[in-house]
Amino acid sequence: MTTRREFIAGAAAGLAGLTSCGGISPGGVAEDVGIWNLHCHLYGLPGKSGRERVASALAFADRLGIRRLIFFMGMEVGVPSPSPEDLRRYNDECIEAIAPWHPRVLGFVYLDPSRVDSSLKELDRCVRDGPMVGVKLWVSRPCSETALDPIVRRAAELKVPVYQHTWLKAGGNPPGESTPFDVMELAARHPRATLICGHAGGDWELGIRAIRTAENVILELAGFDPTAGVVEMAVRELGPARIVAGSDTGGRSFASQIAKVVGAHVPESTKRLILGGNLRRLLKPALEARGIPA
Amino acid sequence: MIVDVNVSLSRWPFRRLRGDETPELVEMLRQRGVRQAWVSSFDGLLHKDMAGVNERLAAECRQRGEGILVPFGSVNPRLPDWEEDLRRCAEEHRMPGIRLHPNYHGCAPGDPAFARLLRAAAQRKLVVQIALKMEDERTHHPLLRVPPVDASRLHELIPSIAGLRLVVLNGTGLLSRGLLSKLAAAGAFFDIAMLEGVGGVARLADQVGVERILFGSHFPLFTWEAARLKVAESGLDPSRERAILSENARRLLGGR
Numbered sequence: 001m002t003t004r005r006e007f008i009a010g011a012a013a014g015l016a017g018l019t020s021c022g023g024i025s026p027g028g029v030a031e032d033v034g035i036w037n038l039h040c041h042l043y044g045l046p047g048k049s050g051r052e053r054v055a056s057a058l059a060f061a062d063r064l065g066i067r068r069l070i071f072f073m074g075m076e077v078g079v080p081s082p083s084p085e086d087l088r089r090y091n092d093e094c095i096e097a098i099a100p101w102h103p104r105v106l107g108f109v110y111l112d113p114s115r116v117d118s119s120l121k122e123l124d125r126c127v128r129d130g131p132m133v134g135v136k137l138w139v140s141r142p143c144s145e146t147a148l149d150p151i152v153r154r155a156a157e158l159k160v161p162v163y164q165h166t167w168l169k170a171g172g173n174p175p176g177e178s179t180p181f182d183v184m185e186l187a188a189r190h191p192r193a194t195l196i197c198g199h200a201g202g203d204w205e206l207g208i209r210a211i212r213t214a215e216n217v218i219l220e221l222a223g224f225d226p227t228a229g230v231v232e233m234a235v236r237e238l239g240p241a242r243i244v245a246g247s248d249t250g251g252r253s254f255a256s257q258i259a260k261v262v263g264a265h266v267p268e269s270t271k272r273l274i275l276g277g278n279l280r281r282l283l284k285p286a287l288e289a290r291g292i293p294a
Numbered sequence: 295m296i297v298d299v300n301v302s303l304s305r306w307p308f309r310r311l312r313g314d315e316t317p318e319l320v321e322m323l324r325q326r327g328v329r330q331a332w333v334s335s336f337d338g339l340l341h342k343d344m345a346g347v348n349e350r351l352a353a354e355c356r357q358r359g360e361g362i363l364v365p366f367g368s369v370n371p372r373l374p375d376w377e378e379d380l381r382r383c384a385e386e387h388r389m390p391g392i393r394l395h396p397n398y399h400g401c402a403p404g405d406p407a408f409a410r411l412l413r414a415a416a417q418r419k420l421v422v423q424i425a426l427k428m429e430d431e432r433t434h435h436p437l438l439r440v441p442p443v444d445a446s447r448l449h450e451l452i453p454s455i456a457g458l459r460l461v462v463l464n465g466t467g468l469l470s471r472g473l474l475s476k477l478a479a480a481g482a483f484f485d486i487a488m489l490e491g492v493g494g495v496a497r498l499a500d501q502v503g504v505e506r507i508l509f510g511s512h513f514p515l516f517t518w519e520a521a522r523l524k525v526a527e528s529g530l531d532p533s534r535e536r537a538i539l540s541e542n543a544r545r546l547l548g549g550r
Contacts, residue, residue: 045492060492063527169432170439203433205309225430225488226520228311228513252490255523263517265312 034276036068037061037247037254038163039198039222042075042097044250050075050097054105057249064254067276071098072108072136072163081140084118087111091126098131103292106283108134108163113141113148120154127158133286135162144182152186156193159285161218164195167202168210180210180217187214194282196244199223204230208237215242218282221274222246226256231264231274240270244279297543298323298521299423300463300485300510301331303354303363307340308435313514316358323362326518330543331362332423334393338368339428344379352387364547366391366423369415370399371407377414384418390547391421393463395428396443403448412451416458421546424448426465427488429515442468449473452480459546463510464488466498478502483546485510486521486538495538496528504534508543 045053054071061069074090075097082090090110098105109126111119126132135155137143143164155162164186166178173179180201187195196218201207204224211217219234219242234243247257261274284294301323305314313319323331333355337347348367355363367383369376369392383389392415401408403424415422427442434440445465452458460482462469467488469477474484484502486495487510498507511521525535 057492060527063529064523167432170434170436171432202430224433226517227429227433228313228515228517229309232312250492253492253494253524253527255527256490256520259517259520259523262523263519 034272034280035064035066035245035258036070036276036279037066037249037258038070038196038220038244038279039246040069040071040249041073041251042071042094043073043077046250050093051100053250054097054101058101058105060249060254064258066254066258068104068106070106070108070134070279072134073110078138081114082112082138084115084122087115087118087122088125091122091132095126095131102131103287103290106134107132108136110136110138111151112138113143113145113151114138116147116150119151123151123154123158127155127160127286131290132160133283133290134160137162137164139165139177141176142182143178144185146189148186149189152190152193152195156190159289161194161196161282163198163220165198166207167199168206169202180207183217184211184214187211187217191216194218196220196282198246199248200230200234205233208234212237217242218278219243220246221260222257223248223252226259226263228263231261231266235264235266235270240266240273241278241281243274244282245275295540296326296328296509296522297330297332297540298328298511298513298518299332299461299508299543300425300487300512301333301363302336302513302515303333303351304336306336306515311514316354316363319514320358320360320362322518323513324360326522329362329540330364332366332391332393332543333359333363334366334368334423338370338393339395339398342370342373344368344370344373344376345382348379348383348387348389352389365389366393366421368393368395369411370395371401371405371411372399376411380411380414380418380420384420389420391423391459393423393425395425397427397440402444403451404444409451409455412458412460413455416455419457421459421461423461423463424465425463426468428464445469445477446473449476449480449482452477452482459483461485461508461546464512466494471501474498474501478506482506483508483542485512486524487512487516489524493528495524496530499528499530499534499538504530504537505542507538508546509539 042053046056047053074093094107109132183197247254287294335351351365355365467490511518
């Protein structure tokens with residue numbers, strides 16, 4: 001078996017990845033390199049209650065030295081067209097589940113762009129007046145549609161980022177599922193908003209190219225296979241400040257997802273930005289407004 | 295000491311990769327504690343001159359493998375005289391196993407030609423690796439979309455072939471819980487390259503038995519650290535971790 005010393009030292013020859021990231025190793029080592037993980041879900045995690053599921057996520061995160069988790073959505077994936085009551089329940093489930101560990105564990109409010117009025121109320125309830133620090137949009141309609149502008153405008157006023165799931169699927173996207181091109185249209189209308197292009201568009205060689213010109217669009221690395229090269233290309237095309245790590249846990253593992261960064265051939269300082277520094281910067285206004293050290 | 299059972303040489307057809315030159319790949323594996331890597335060639339997916347693919351693979355392992363690389367040849371049972379490819383793998387190149395890509399070769403496990411190949415490989419005492427997919431089909435090139443292997447009847451084939459040692463690669467994120475159990479009961483082994491979900495390796499061990507799990511990274515197409523961190527994330531006790539990282543694979547290969 002590889003000992004911890006061997007694994008971290010990994011031959012003095014400058015083991016790319018694990019050592020250069022510092023502190024990610026087997027055996028429960030958790031040297032604090034400030035890893036934040038953007039994209040966690042309650043569903044798919046071990047445990048019956050929401051709190052049990054967050055506790056189990058933290059146990060796994062601790063093994064990899066992940067300091068902070070951000071959850072969104074409720075106990076289930078949810079229905080295709082959630083009612084305002086459904087949305088409220090999902091957000092309540094998330095707030096309740098993360099409460100014991102707040103602010104180590106944070107949450108984004110989950111909003112349906114097909115229901116703008118109720119979503120605006122939910123945004124105020126959970127972010128302006130509540131503990132949540134960002135917005136996650138449901139995939140009910142492409143985010144390029146102008147109907148959801150009031151939500152994005154309000155999020156920008158509250159200085160919180162908006163997370164949009166995106167994919168570019170070889171077989172075509174289902175109706176309502178956004179692509180990075182949709183995010184670009186939204187970004188052009190809202191230059192003051194911070195938009196997170198989720199999953200890097202899935203087909204990341206296309207997704208990265210699609211968002212190159214929009215400085216307010218951030219690439220997120222969660223929820224696709226740990227294909228080598230994604231971080232290197234993203235850094236080359238977007239610069240190190242526009243990329244954030246995430247996991248899409250529990251459908252995915254923390255391990256496979258942060259490995260994209262840990263194993264990348266980029267400077268250590270860049271890895272630290274992607275693993276935590278950039279997200280810390282994006283959330284700083286919302287955290288400071290709540291008296292939480294960023 | 296790590297034995298990585300899922301590594302590939304040569305060029306991925308759609309992207310250049312760090313590690314697609316053998317000396318660099320060997321160096322990266324050594325730095326990560328890999329002492330043995332079972333390697334096939336990306337060329338085996340689409341090339342028709344499979345004898346040439348395997349000859350280059352064997353030469354590359356011998357000349358640049360630094361004692362780490364163990365060649366696993368490619369055989370396509372749709373090609374004329376594939377039996378000669380298999381013979382050369384075993385007799386001329388002294389390979390301990392082969393790696394199959396039934397979806398890229400258009401020969402599903404239910405096809406009689408596929409069964410004949412498995413039988414012939416078992417008679418030559420070759421380990422047989424079957425890669426169920428190479429990448430997420432949602433990200434395929436639009437003009438080259440290759441569905442994953444339909445492995446729903448594979449478990450029925452295994453017991454009918456005496457001496458077959460079968461490793462399923464890139465399948466643990468694809469196979470249902472029930473099918474994993476049936477394959478394990480039939481004697482199959484599994485790598486972890488496409489395993490997902492938190493604590494996935496520990497969960498898989500509970501489902502199929504720790505003795506059936508092999509460390510496979512799908513490097514260099516996947517970042518190698520993904521497989522290693524998945525083992526770390528699962529928090530296995532040292533003996534189970536050792537089994538997955540190296541001992542199971544060494545036993546399967548007869549102590550090599």
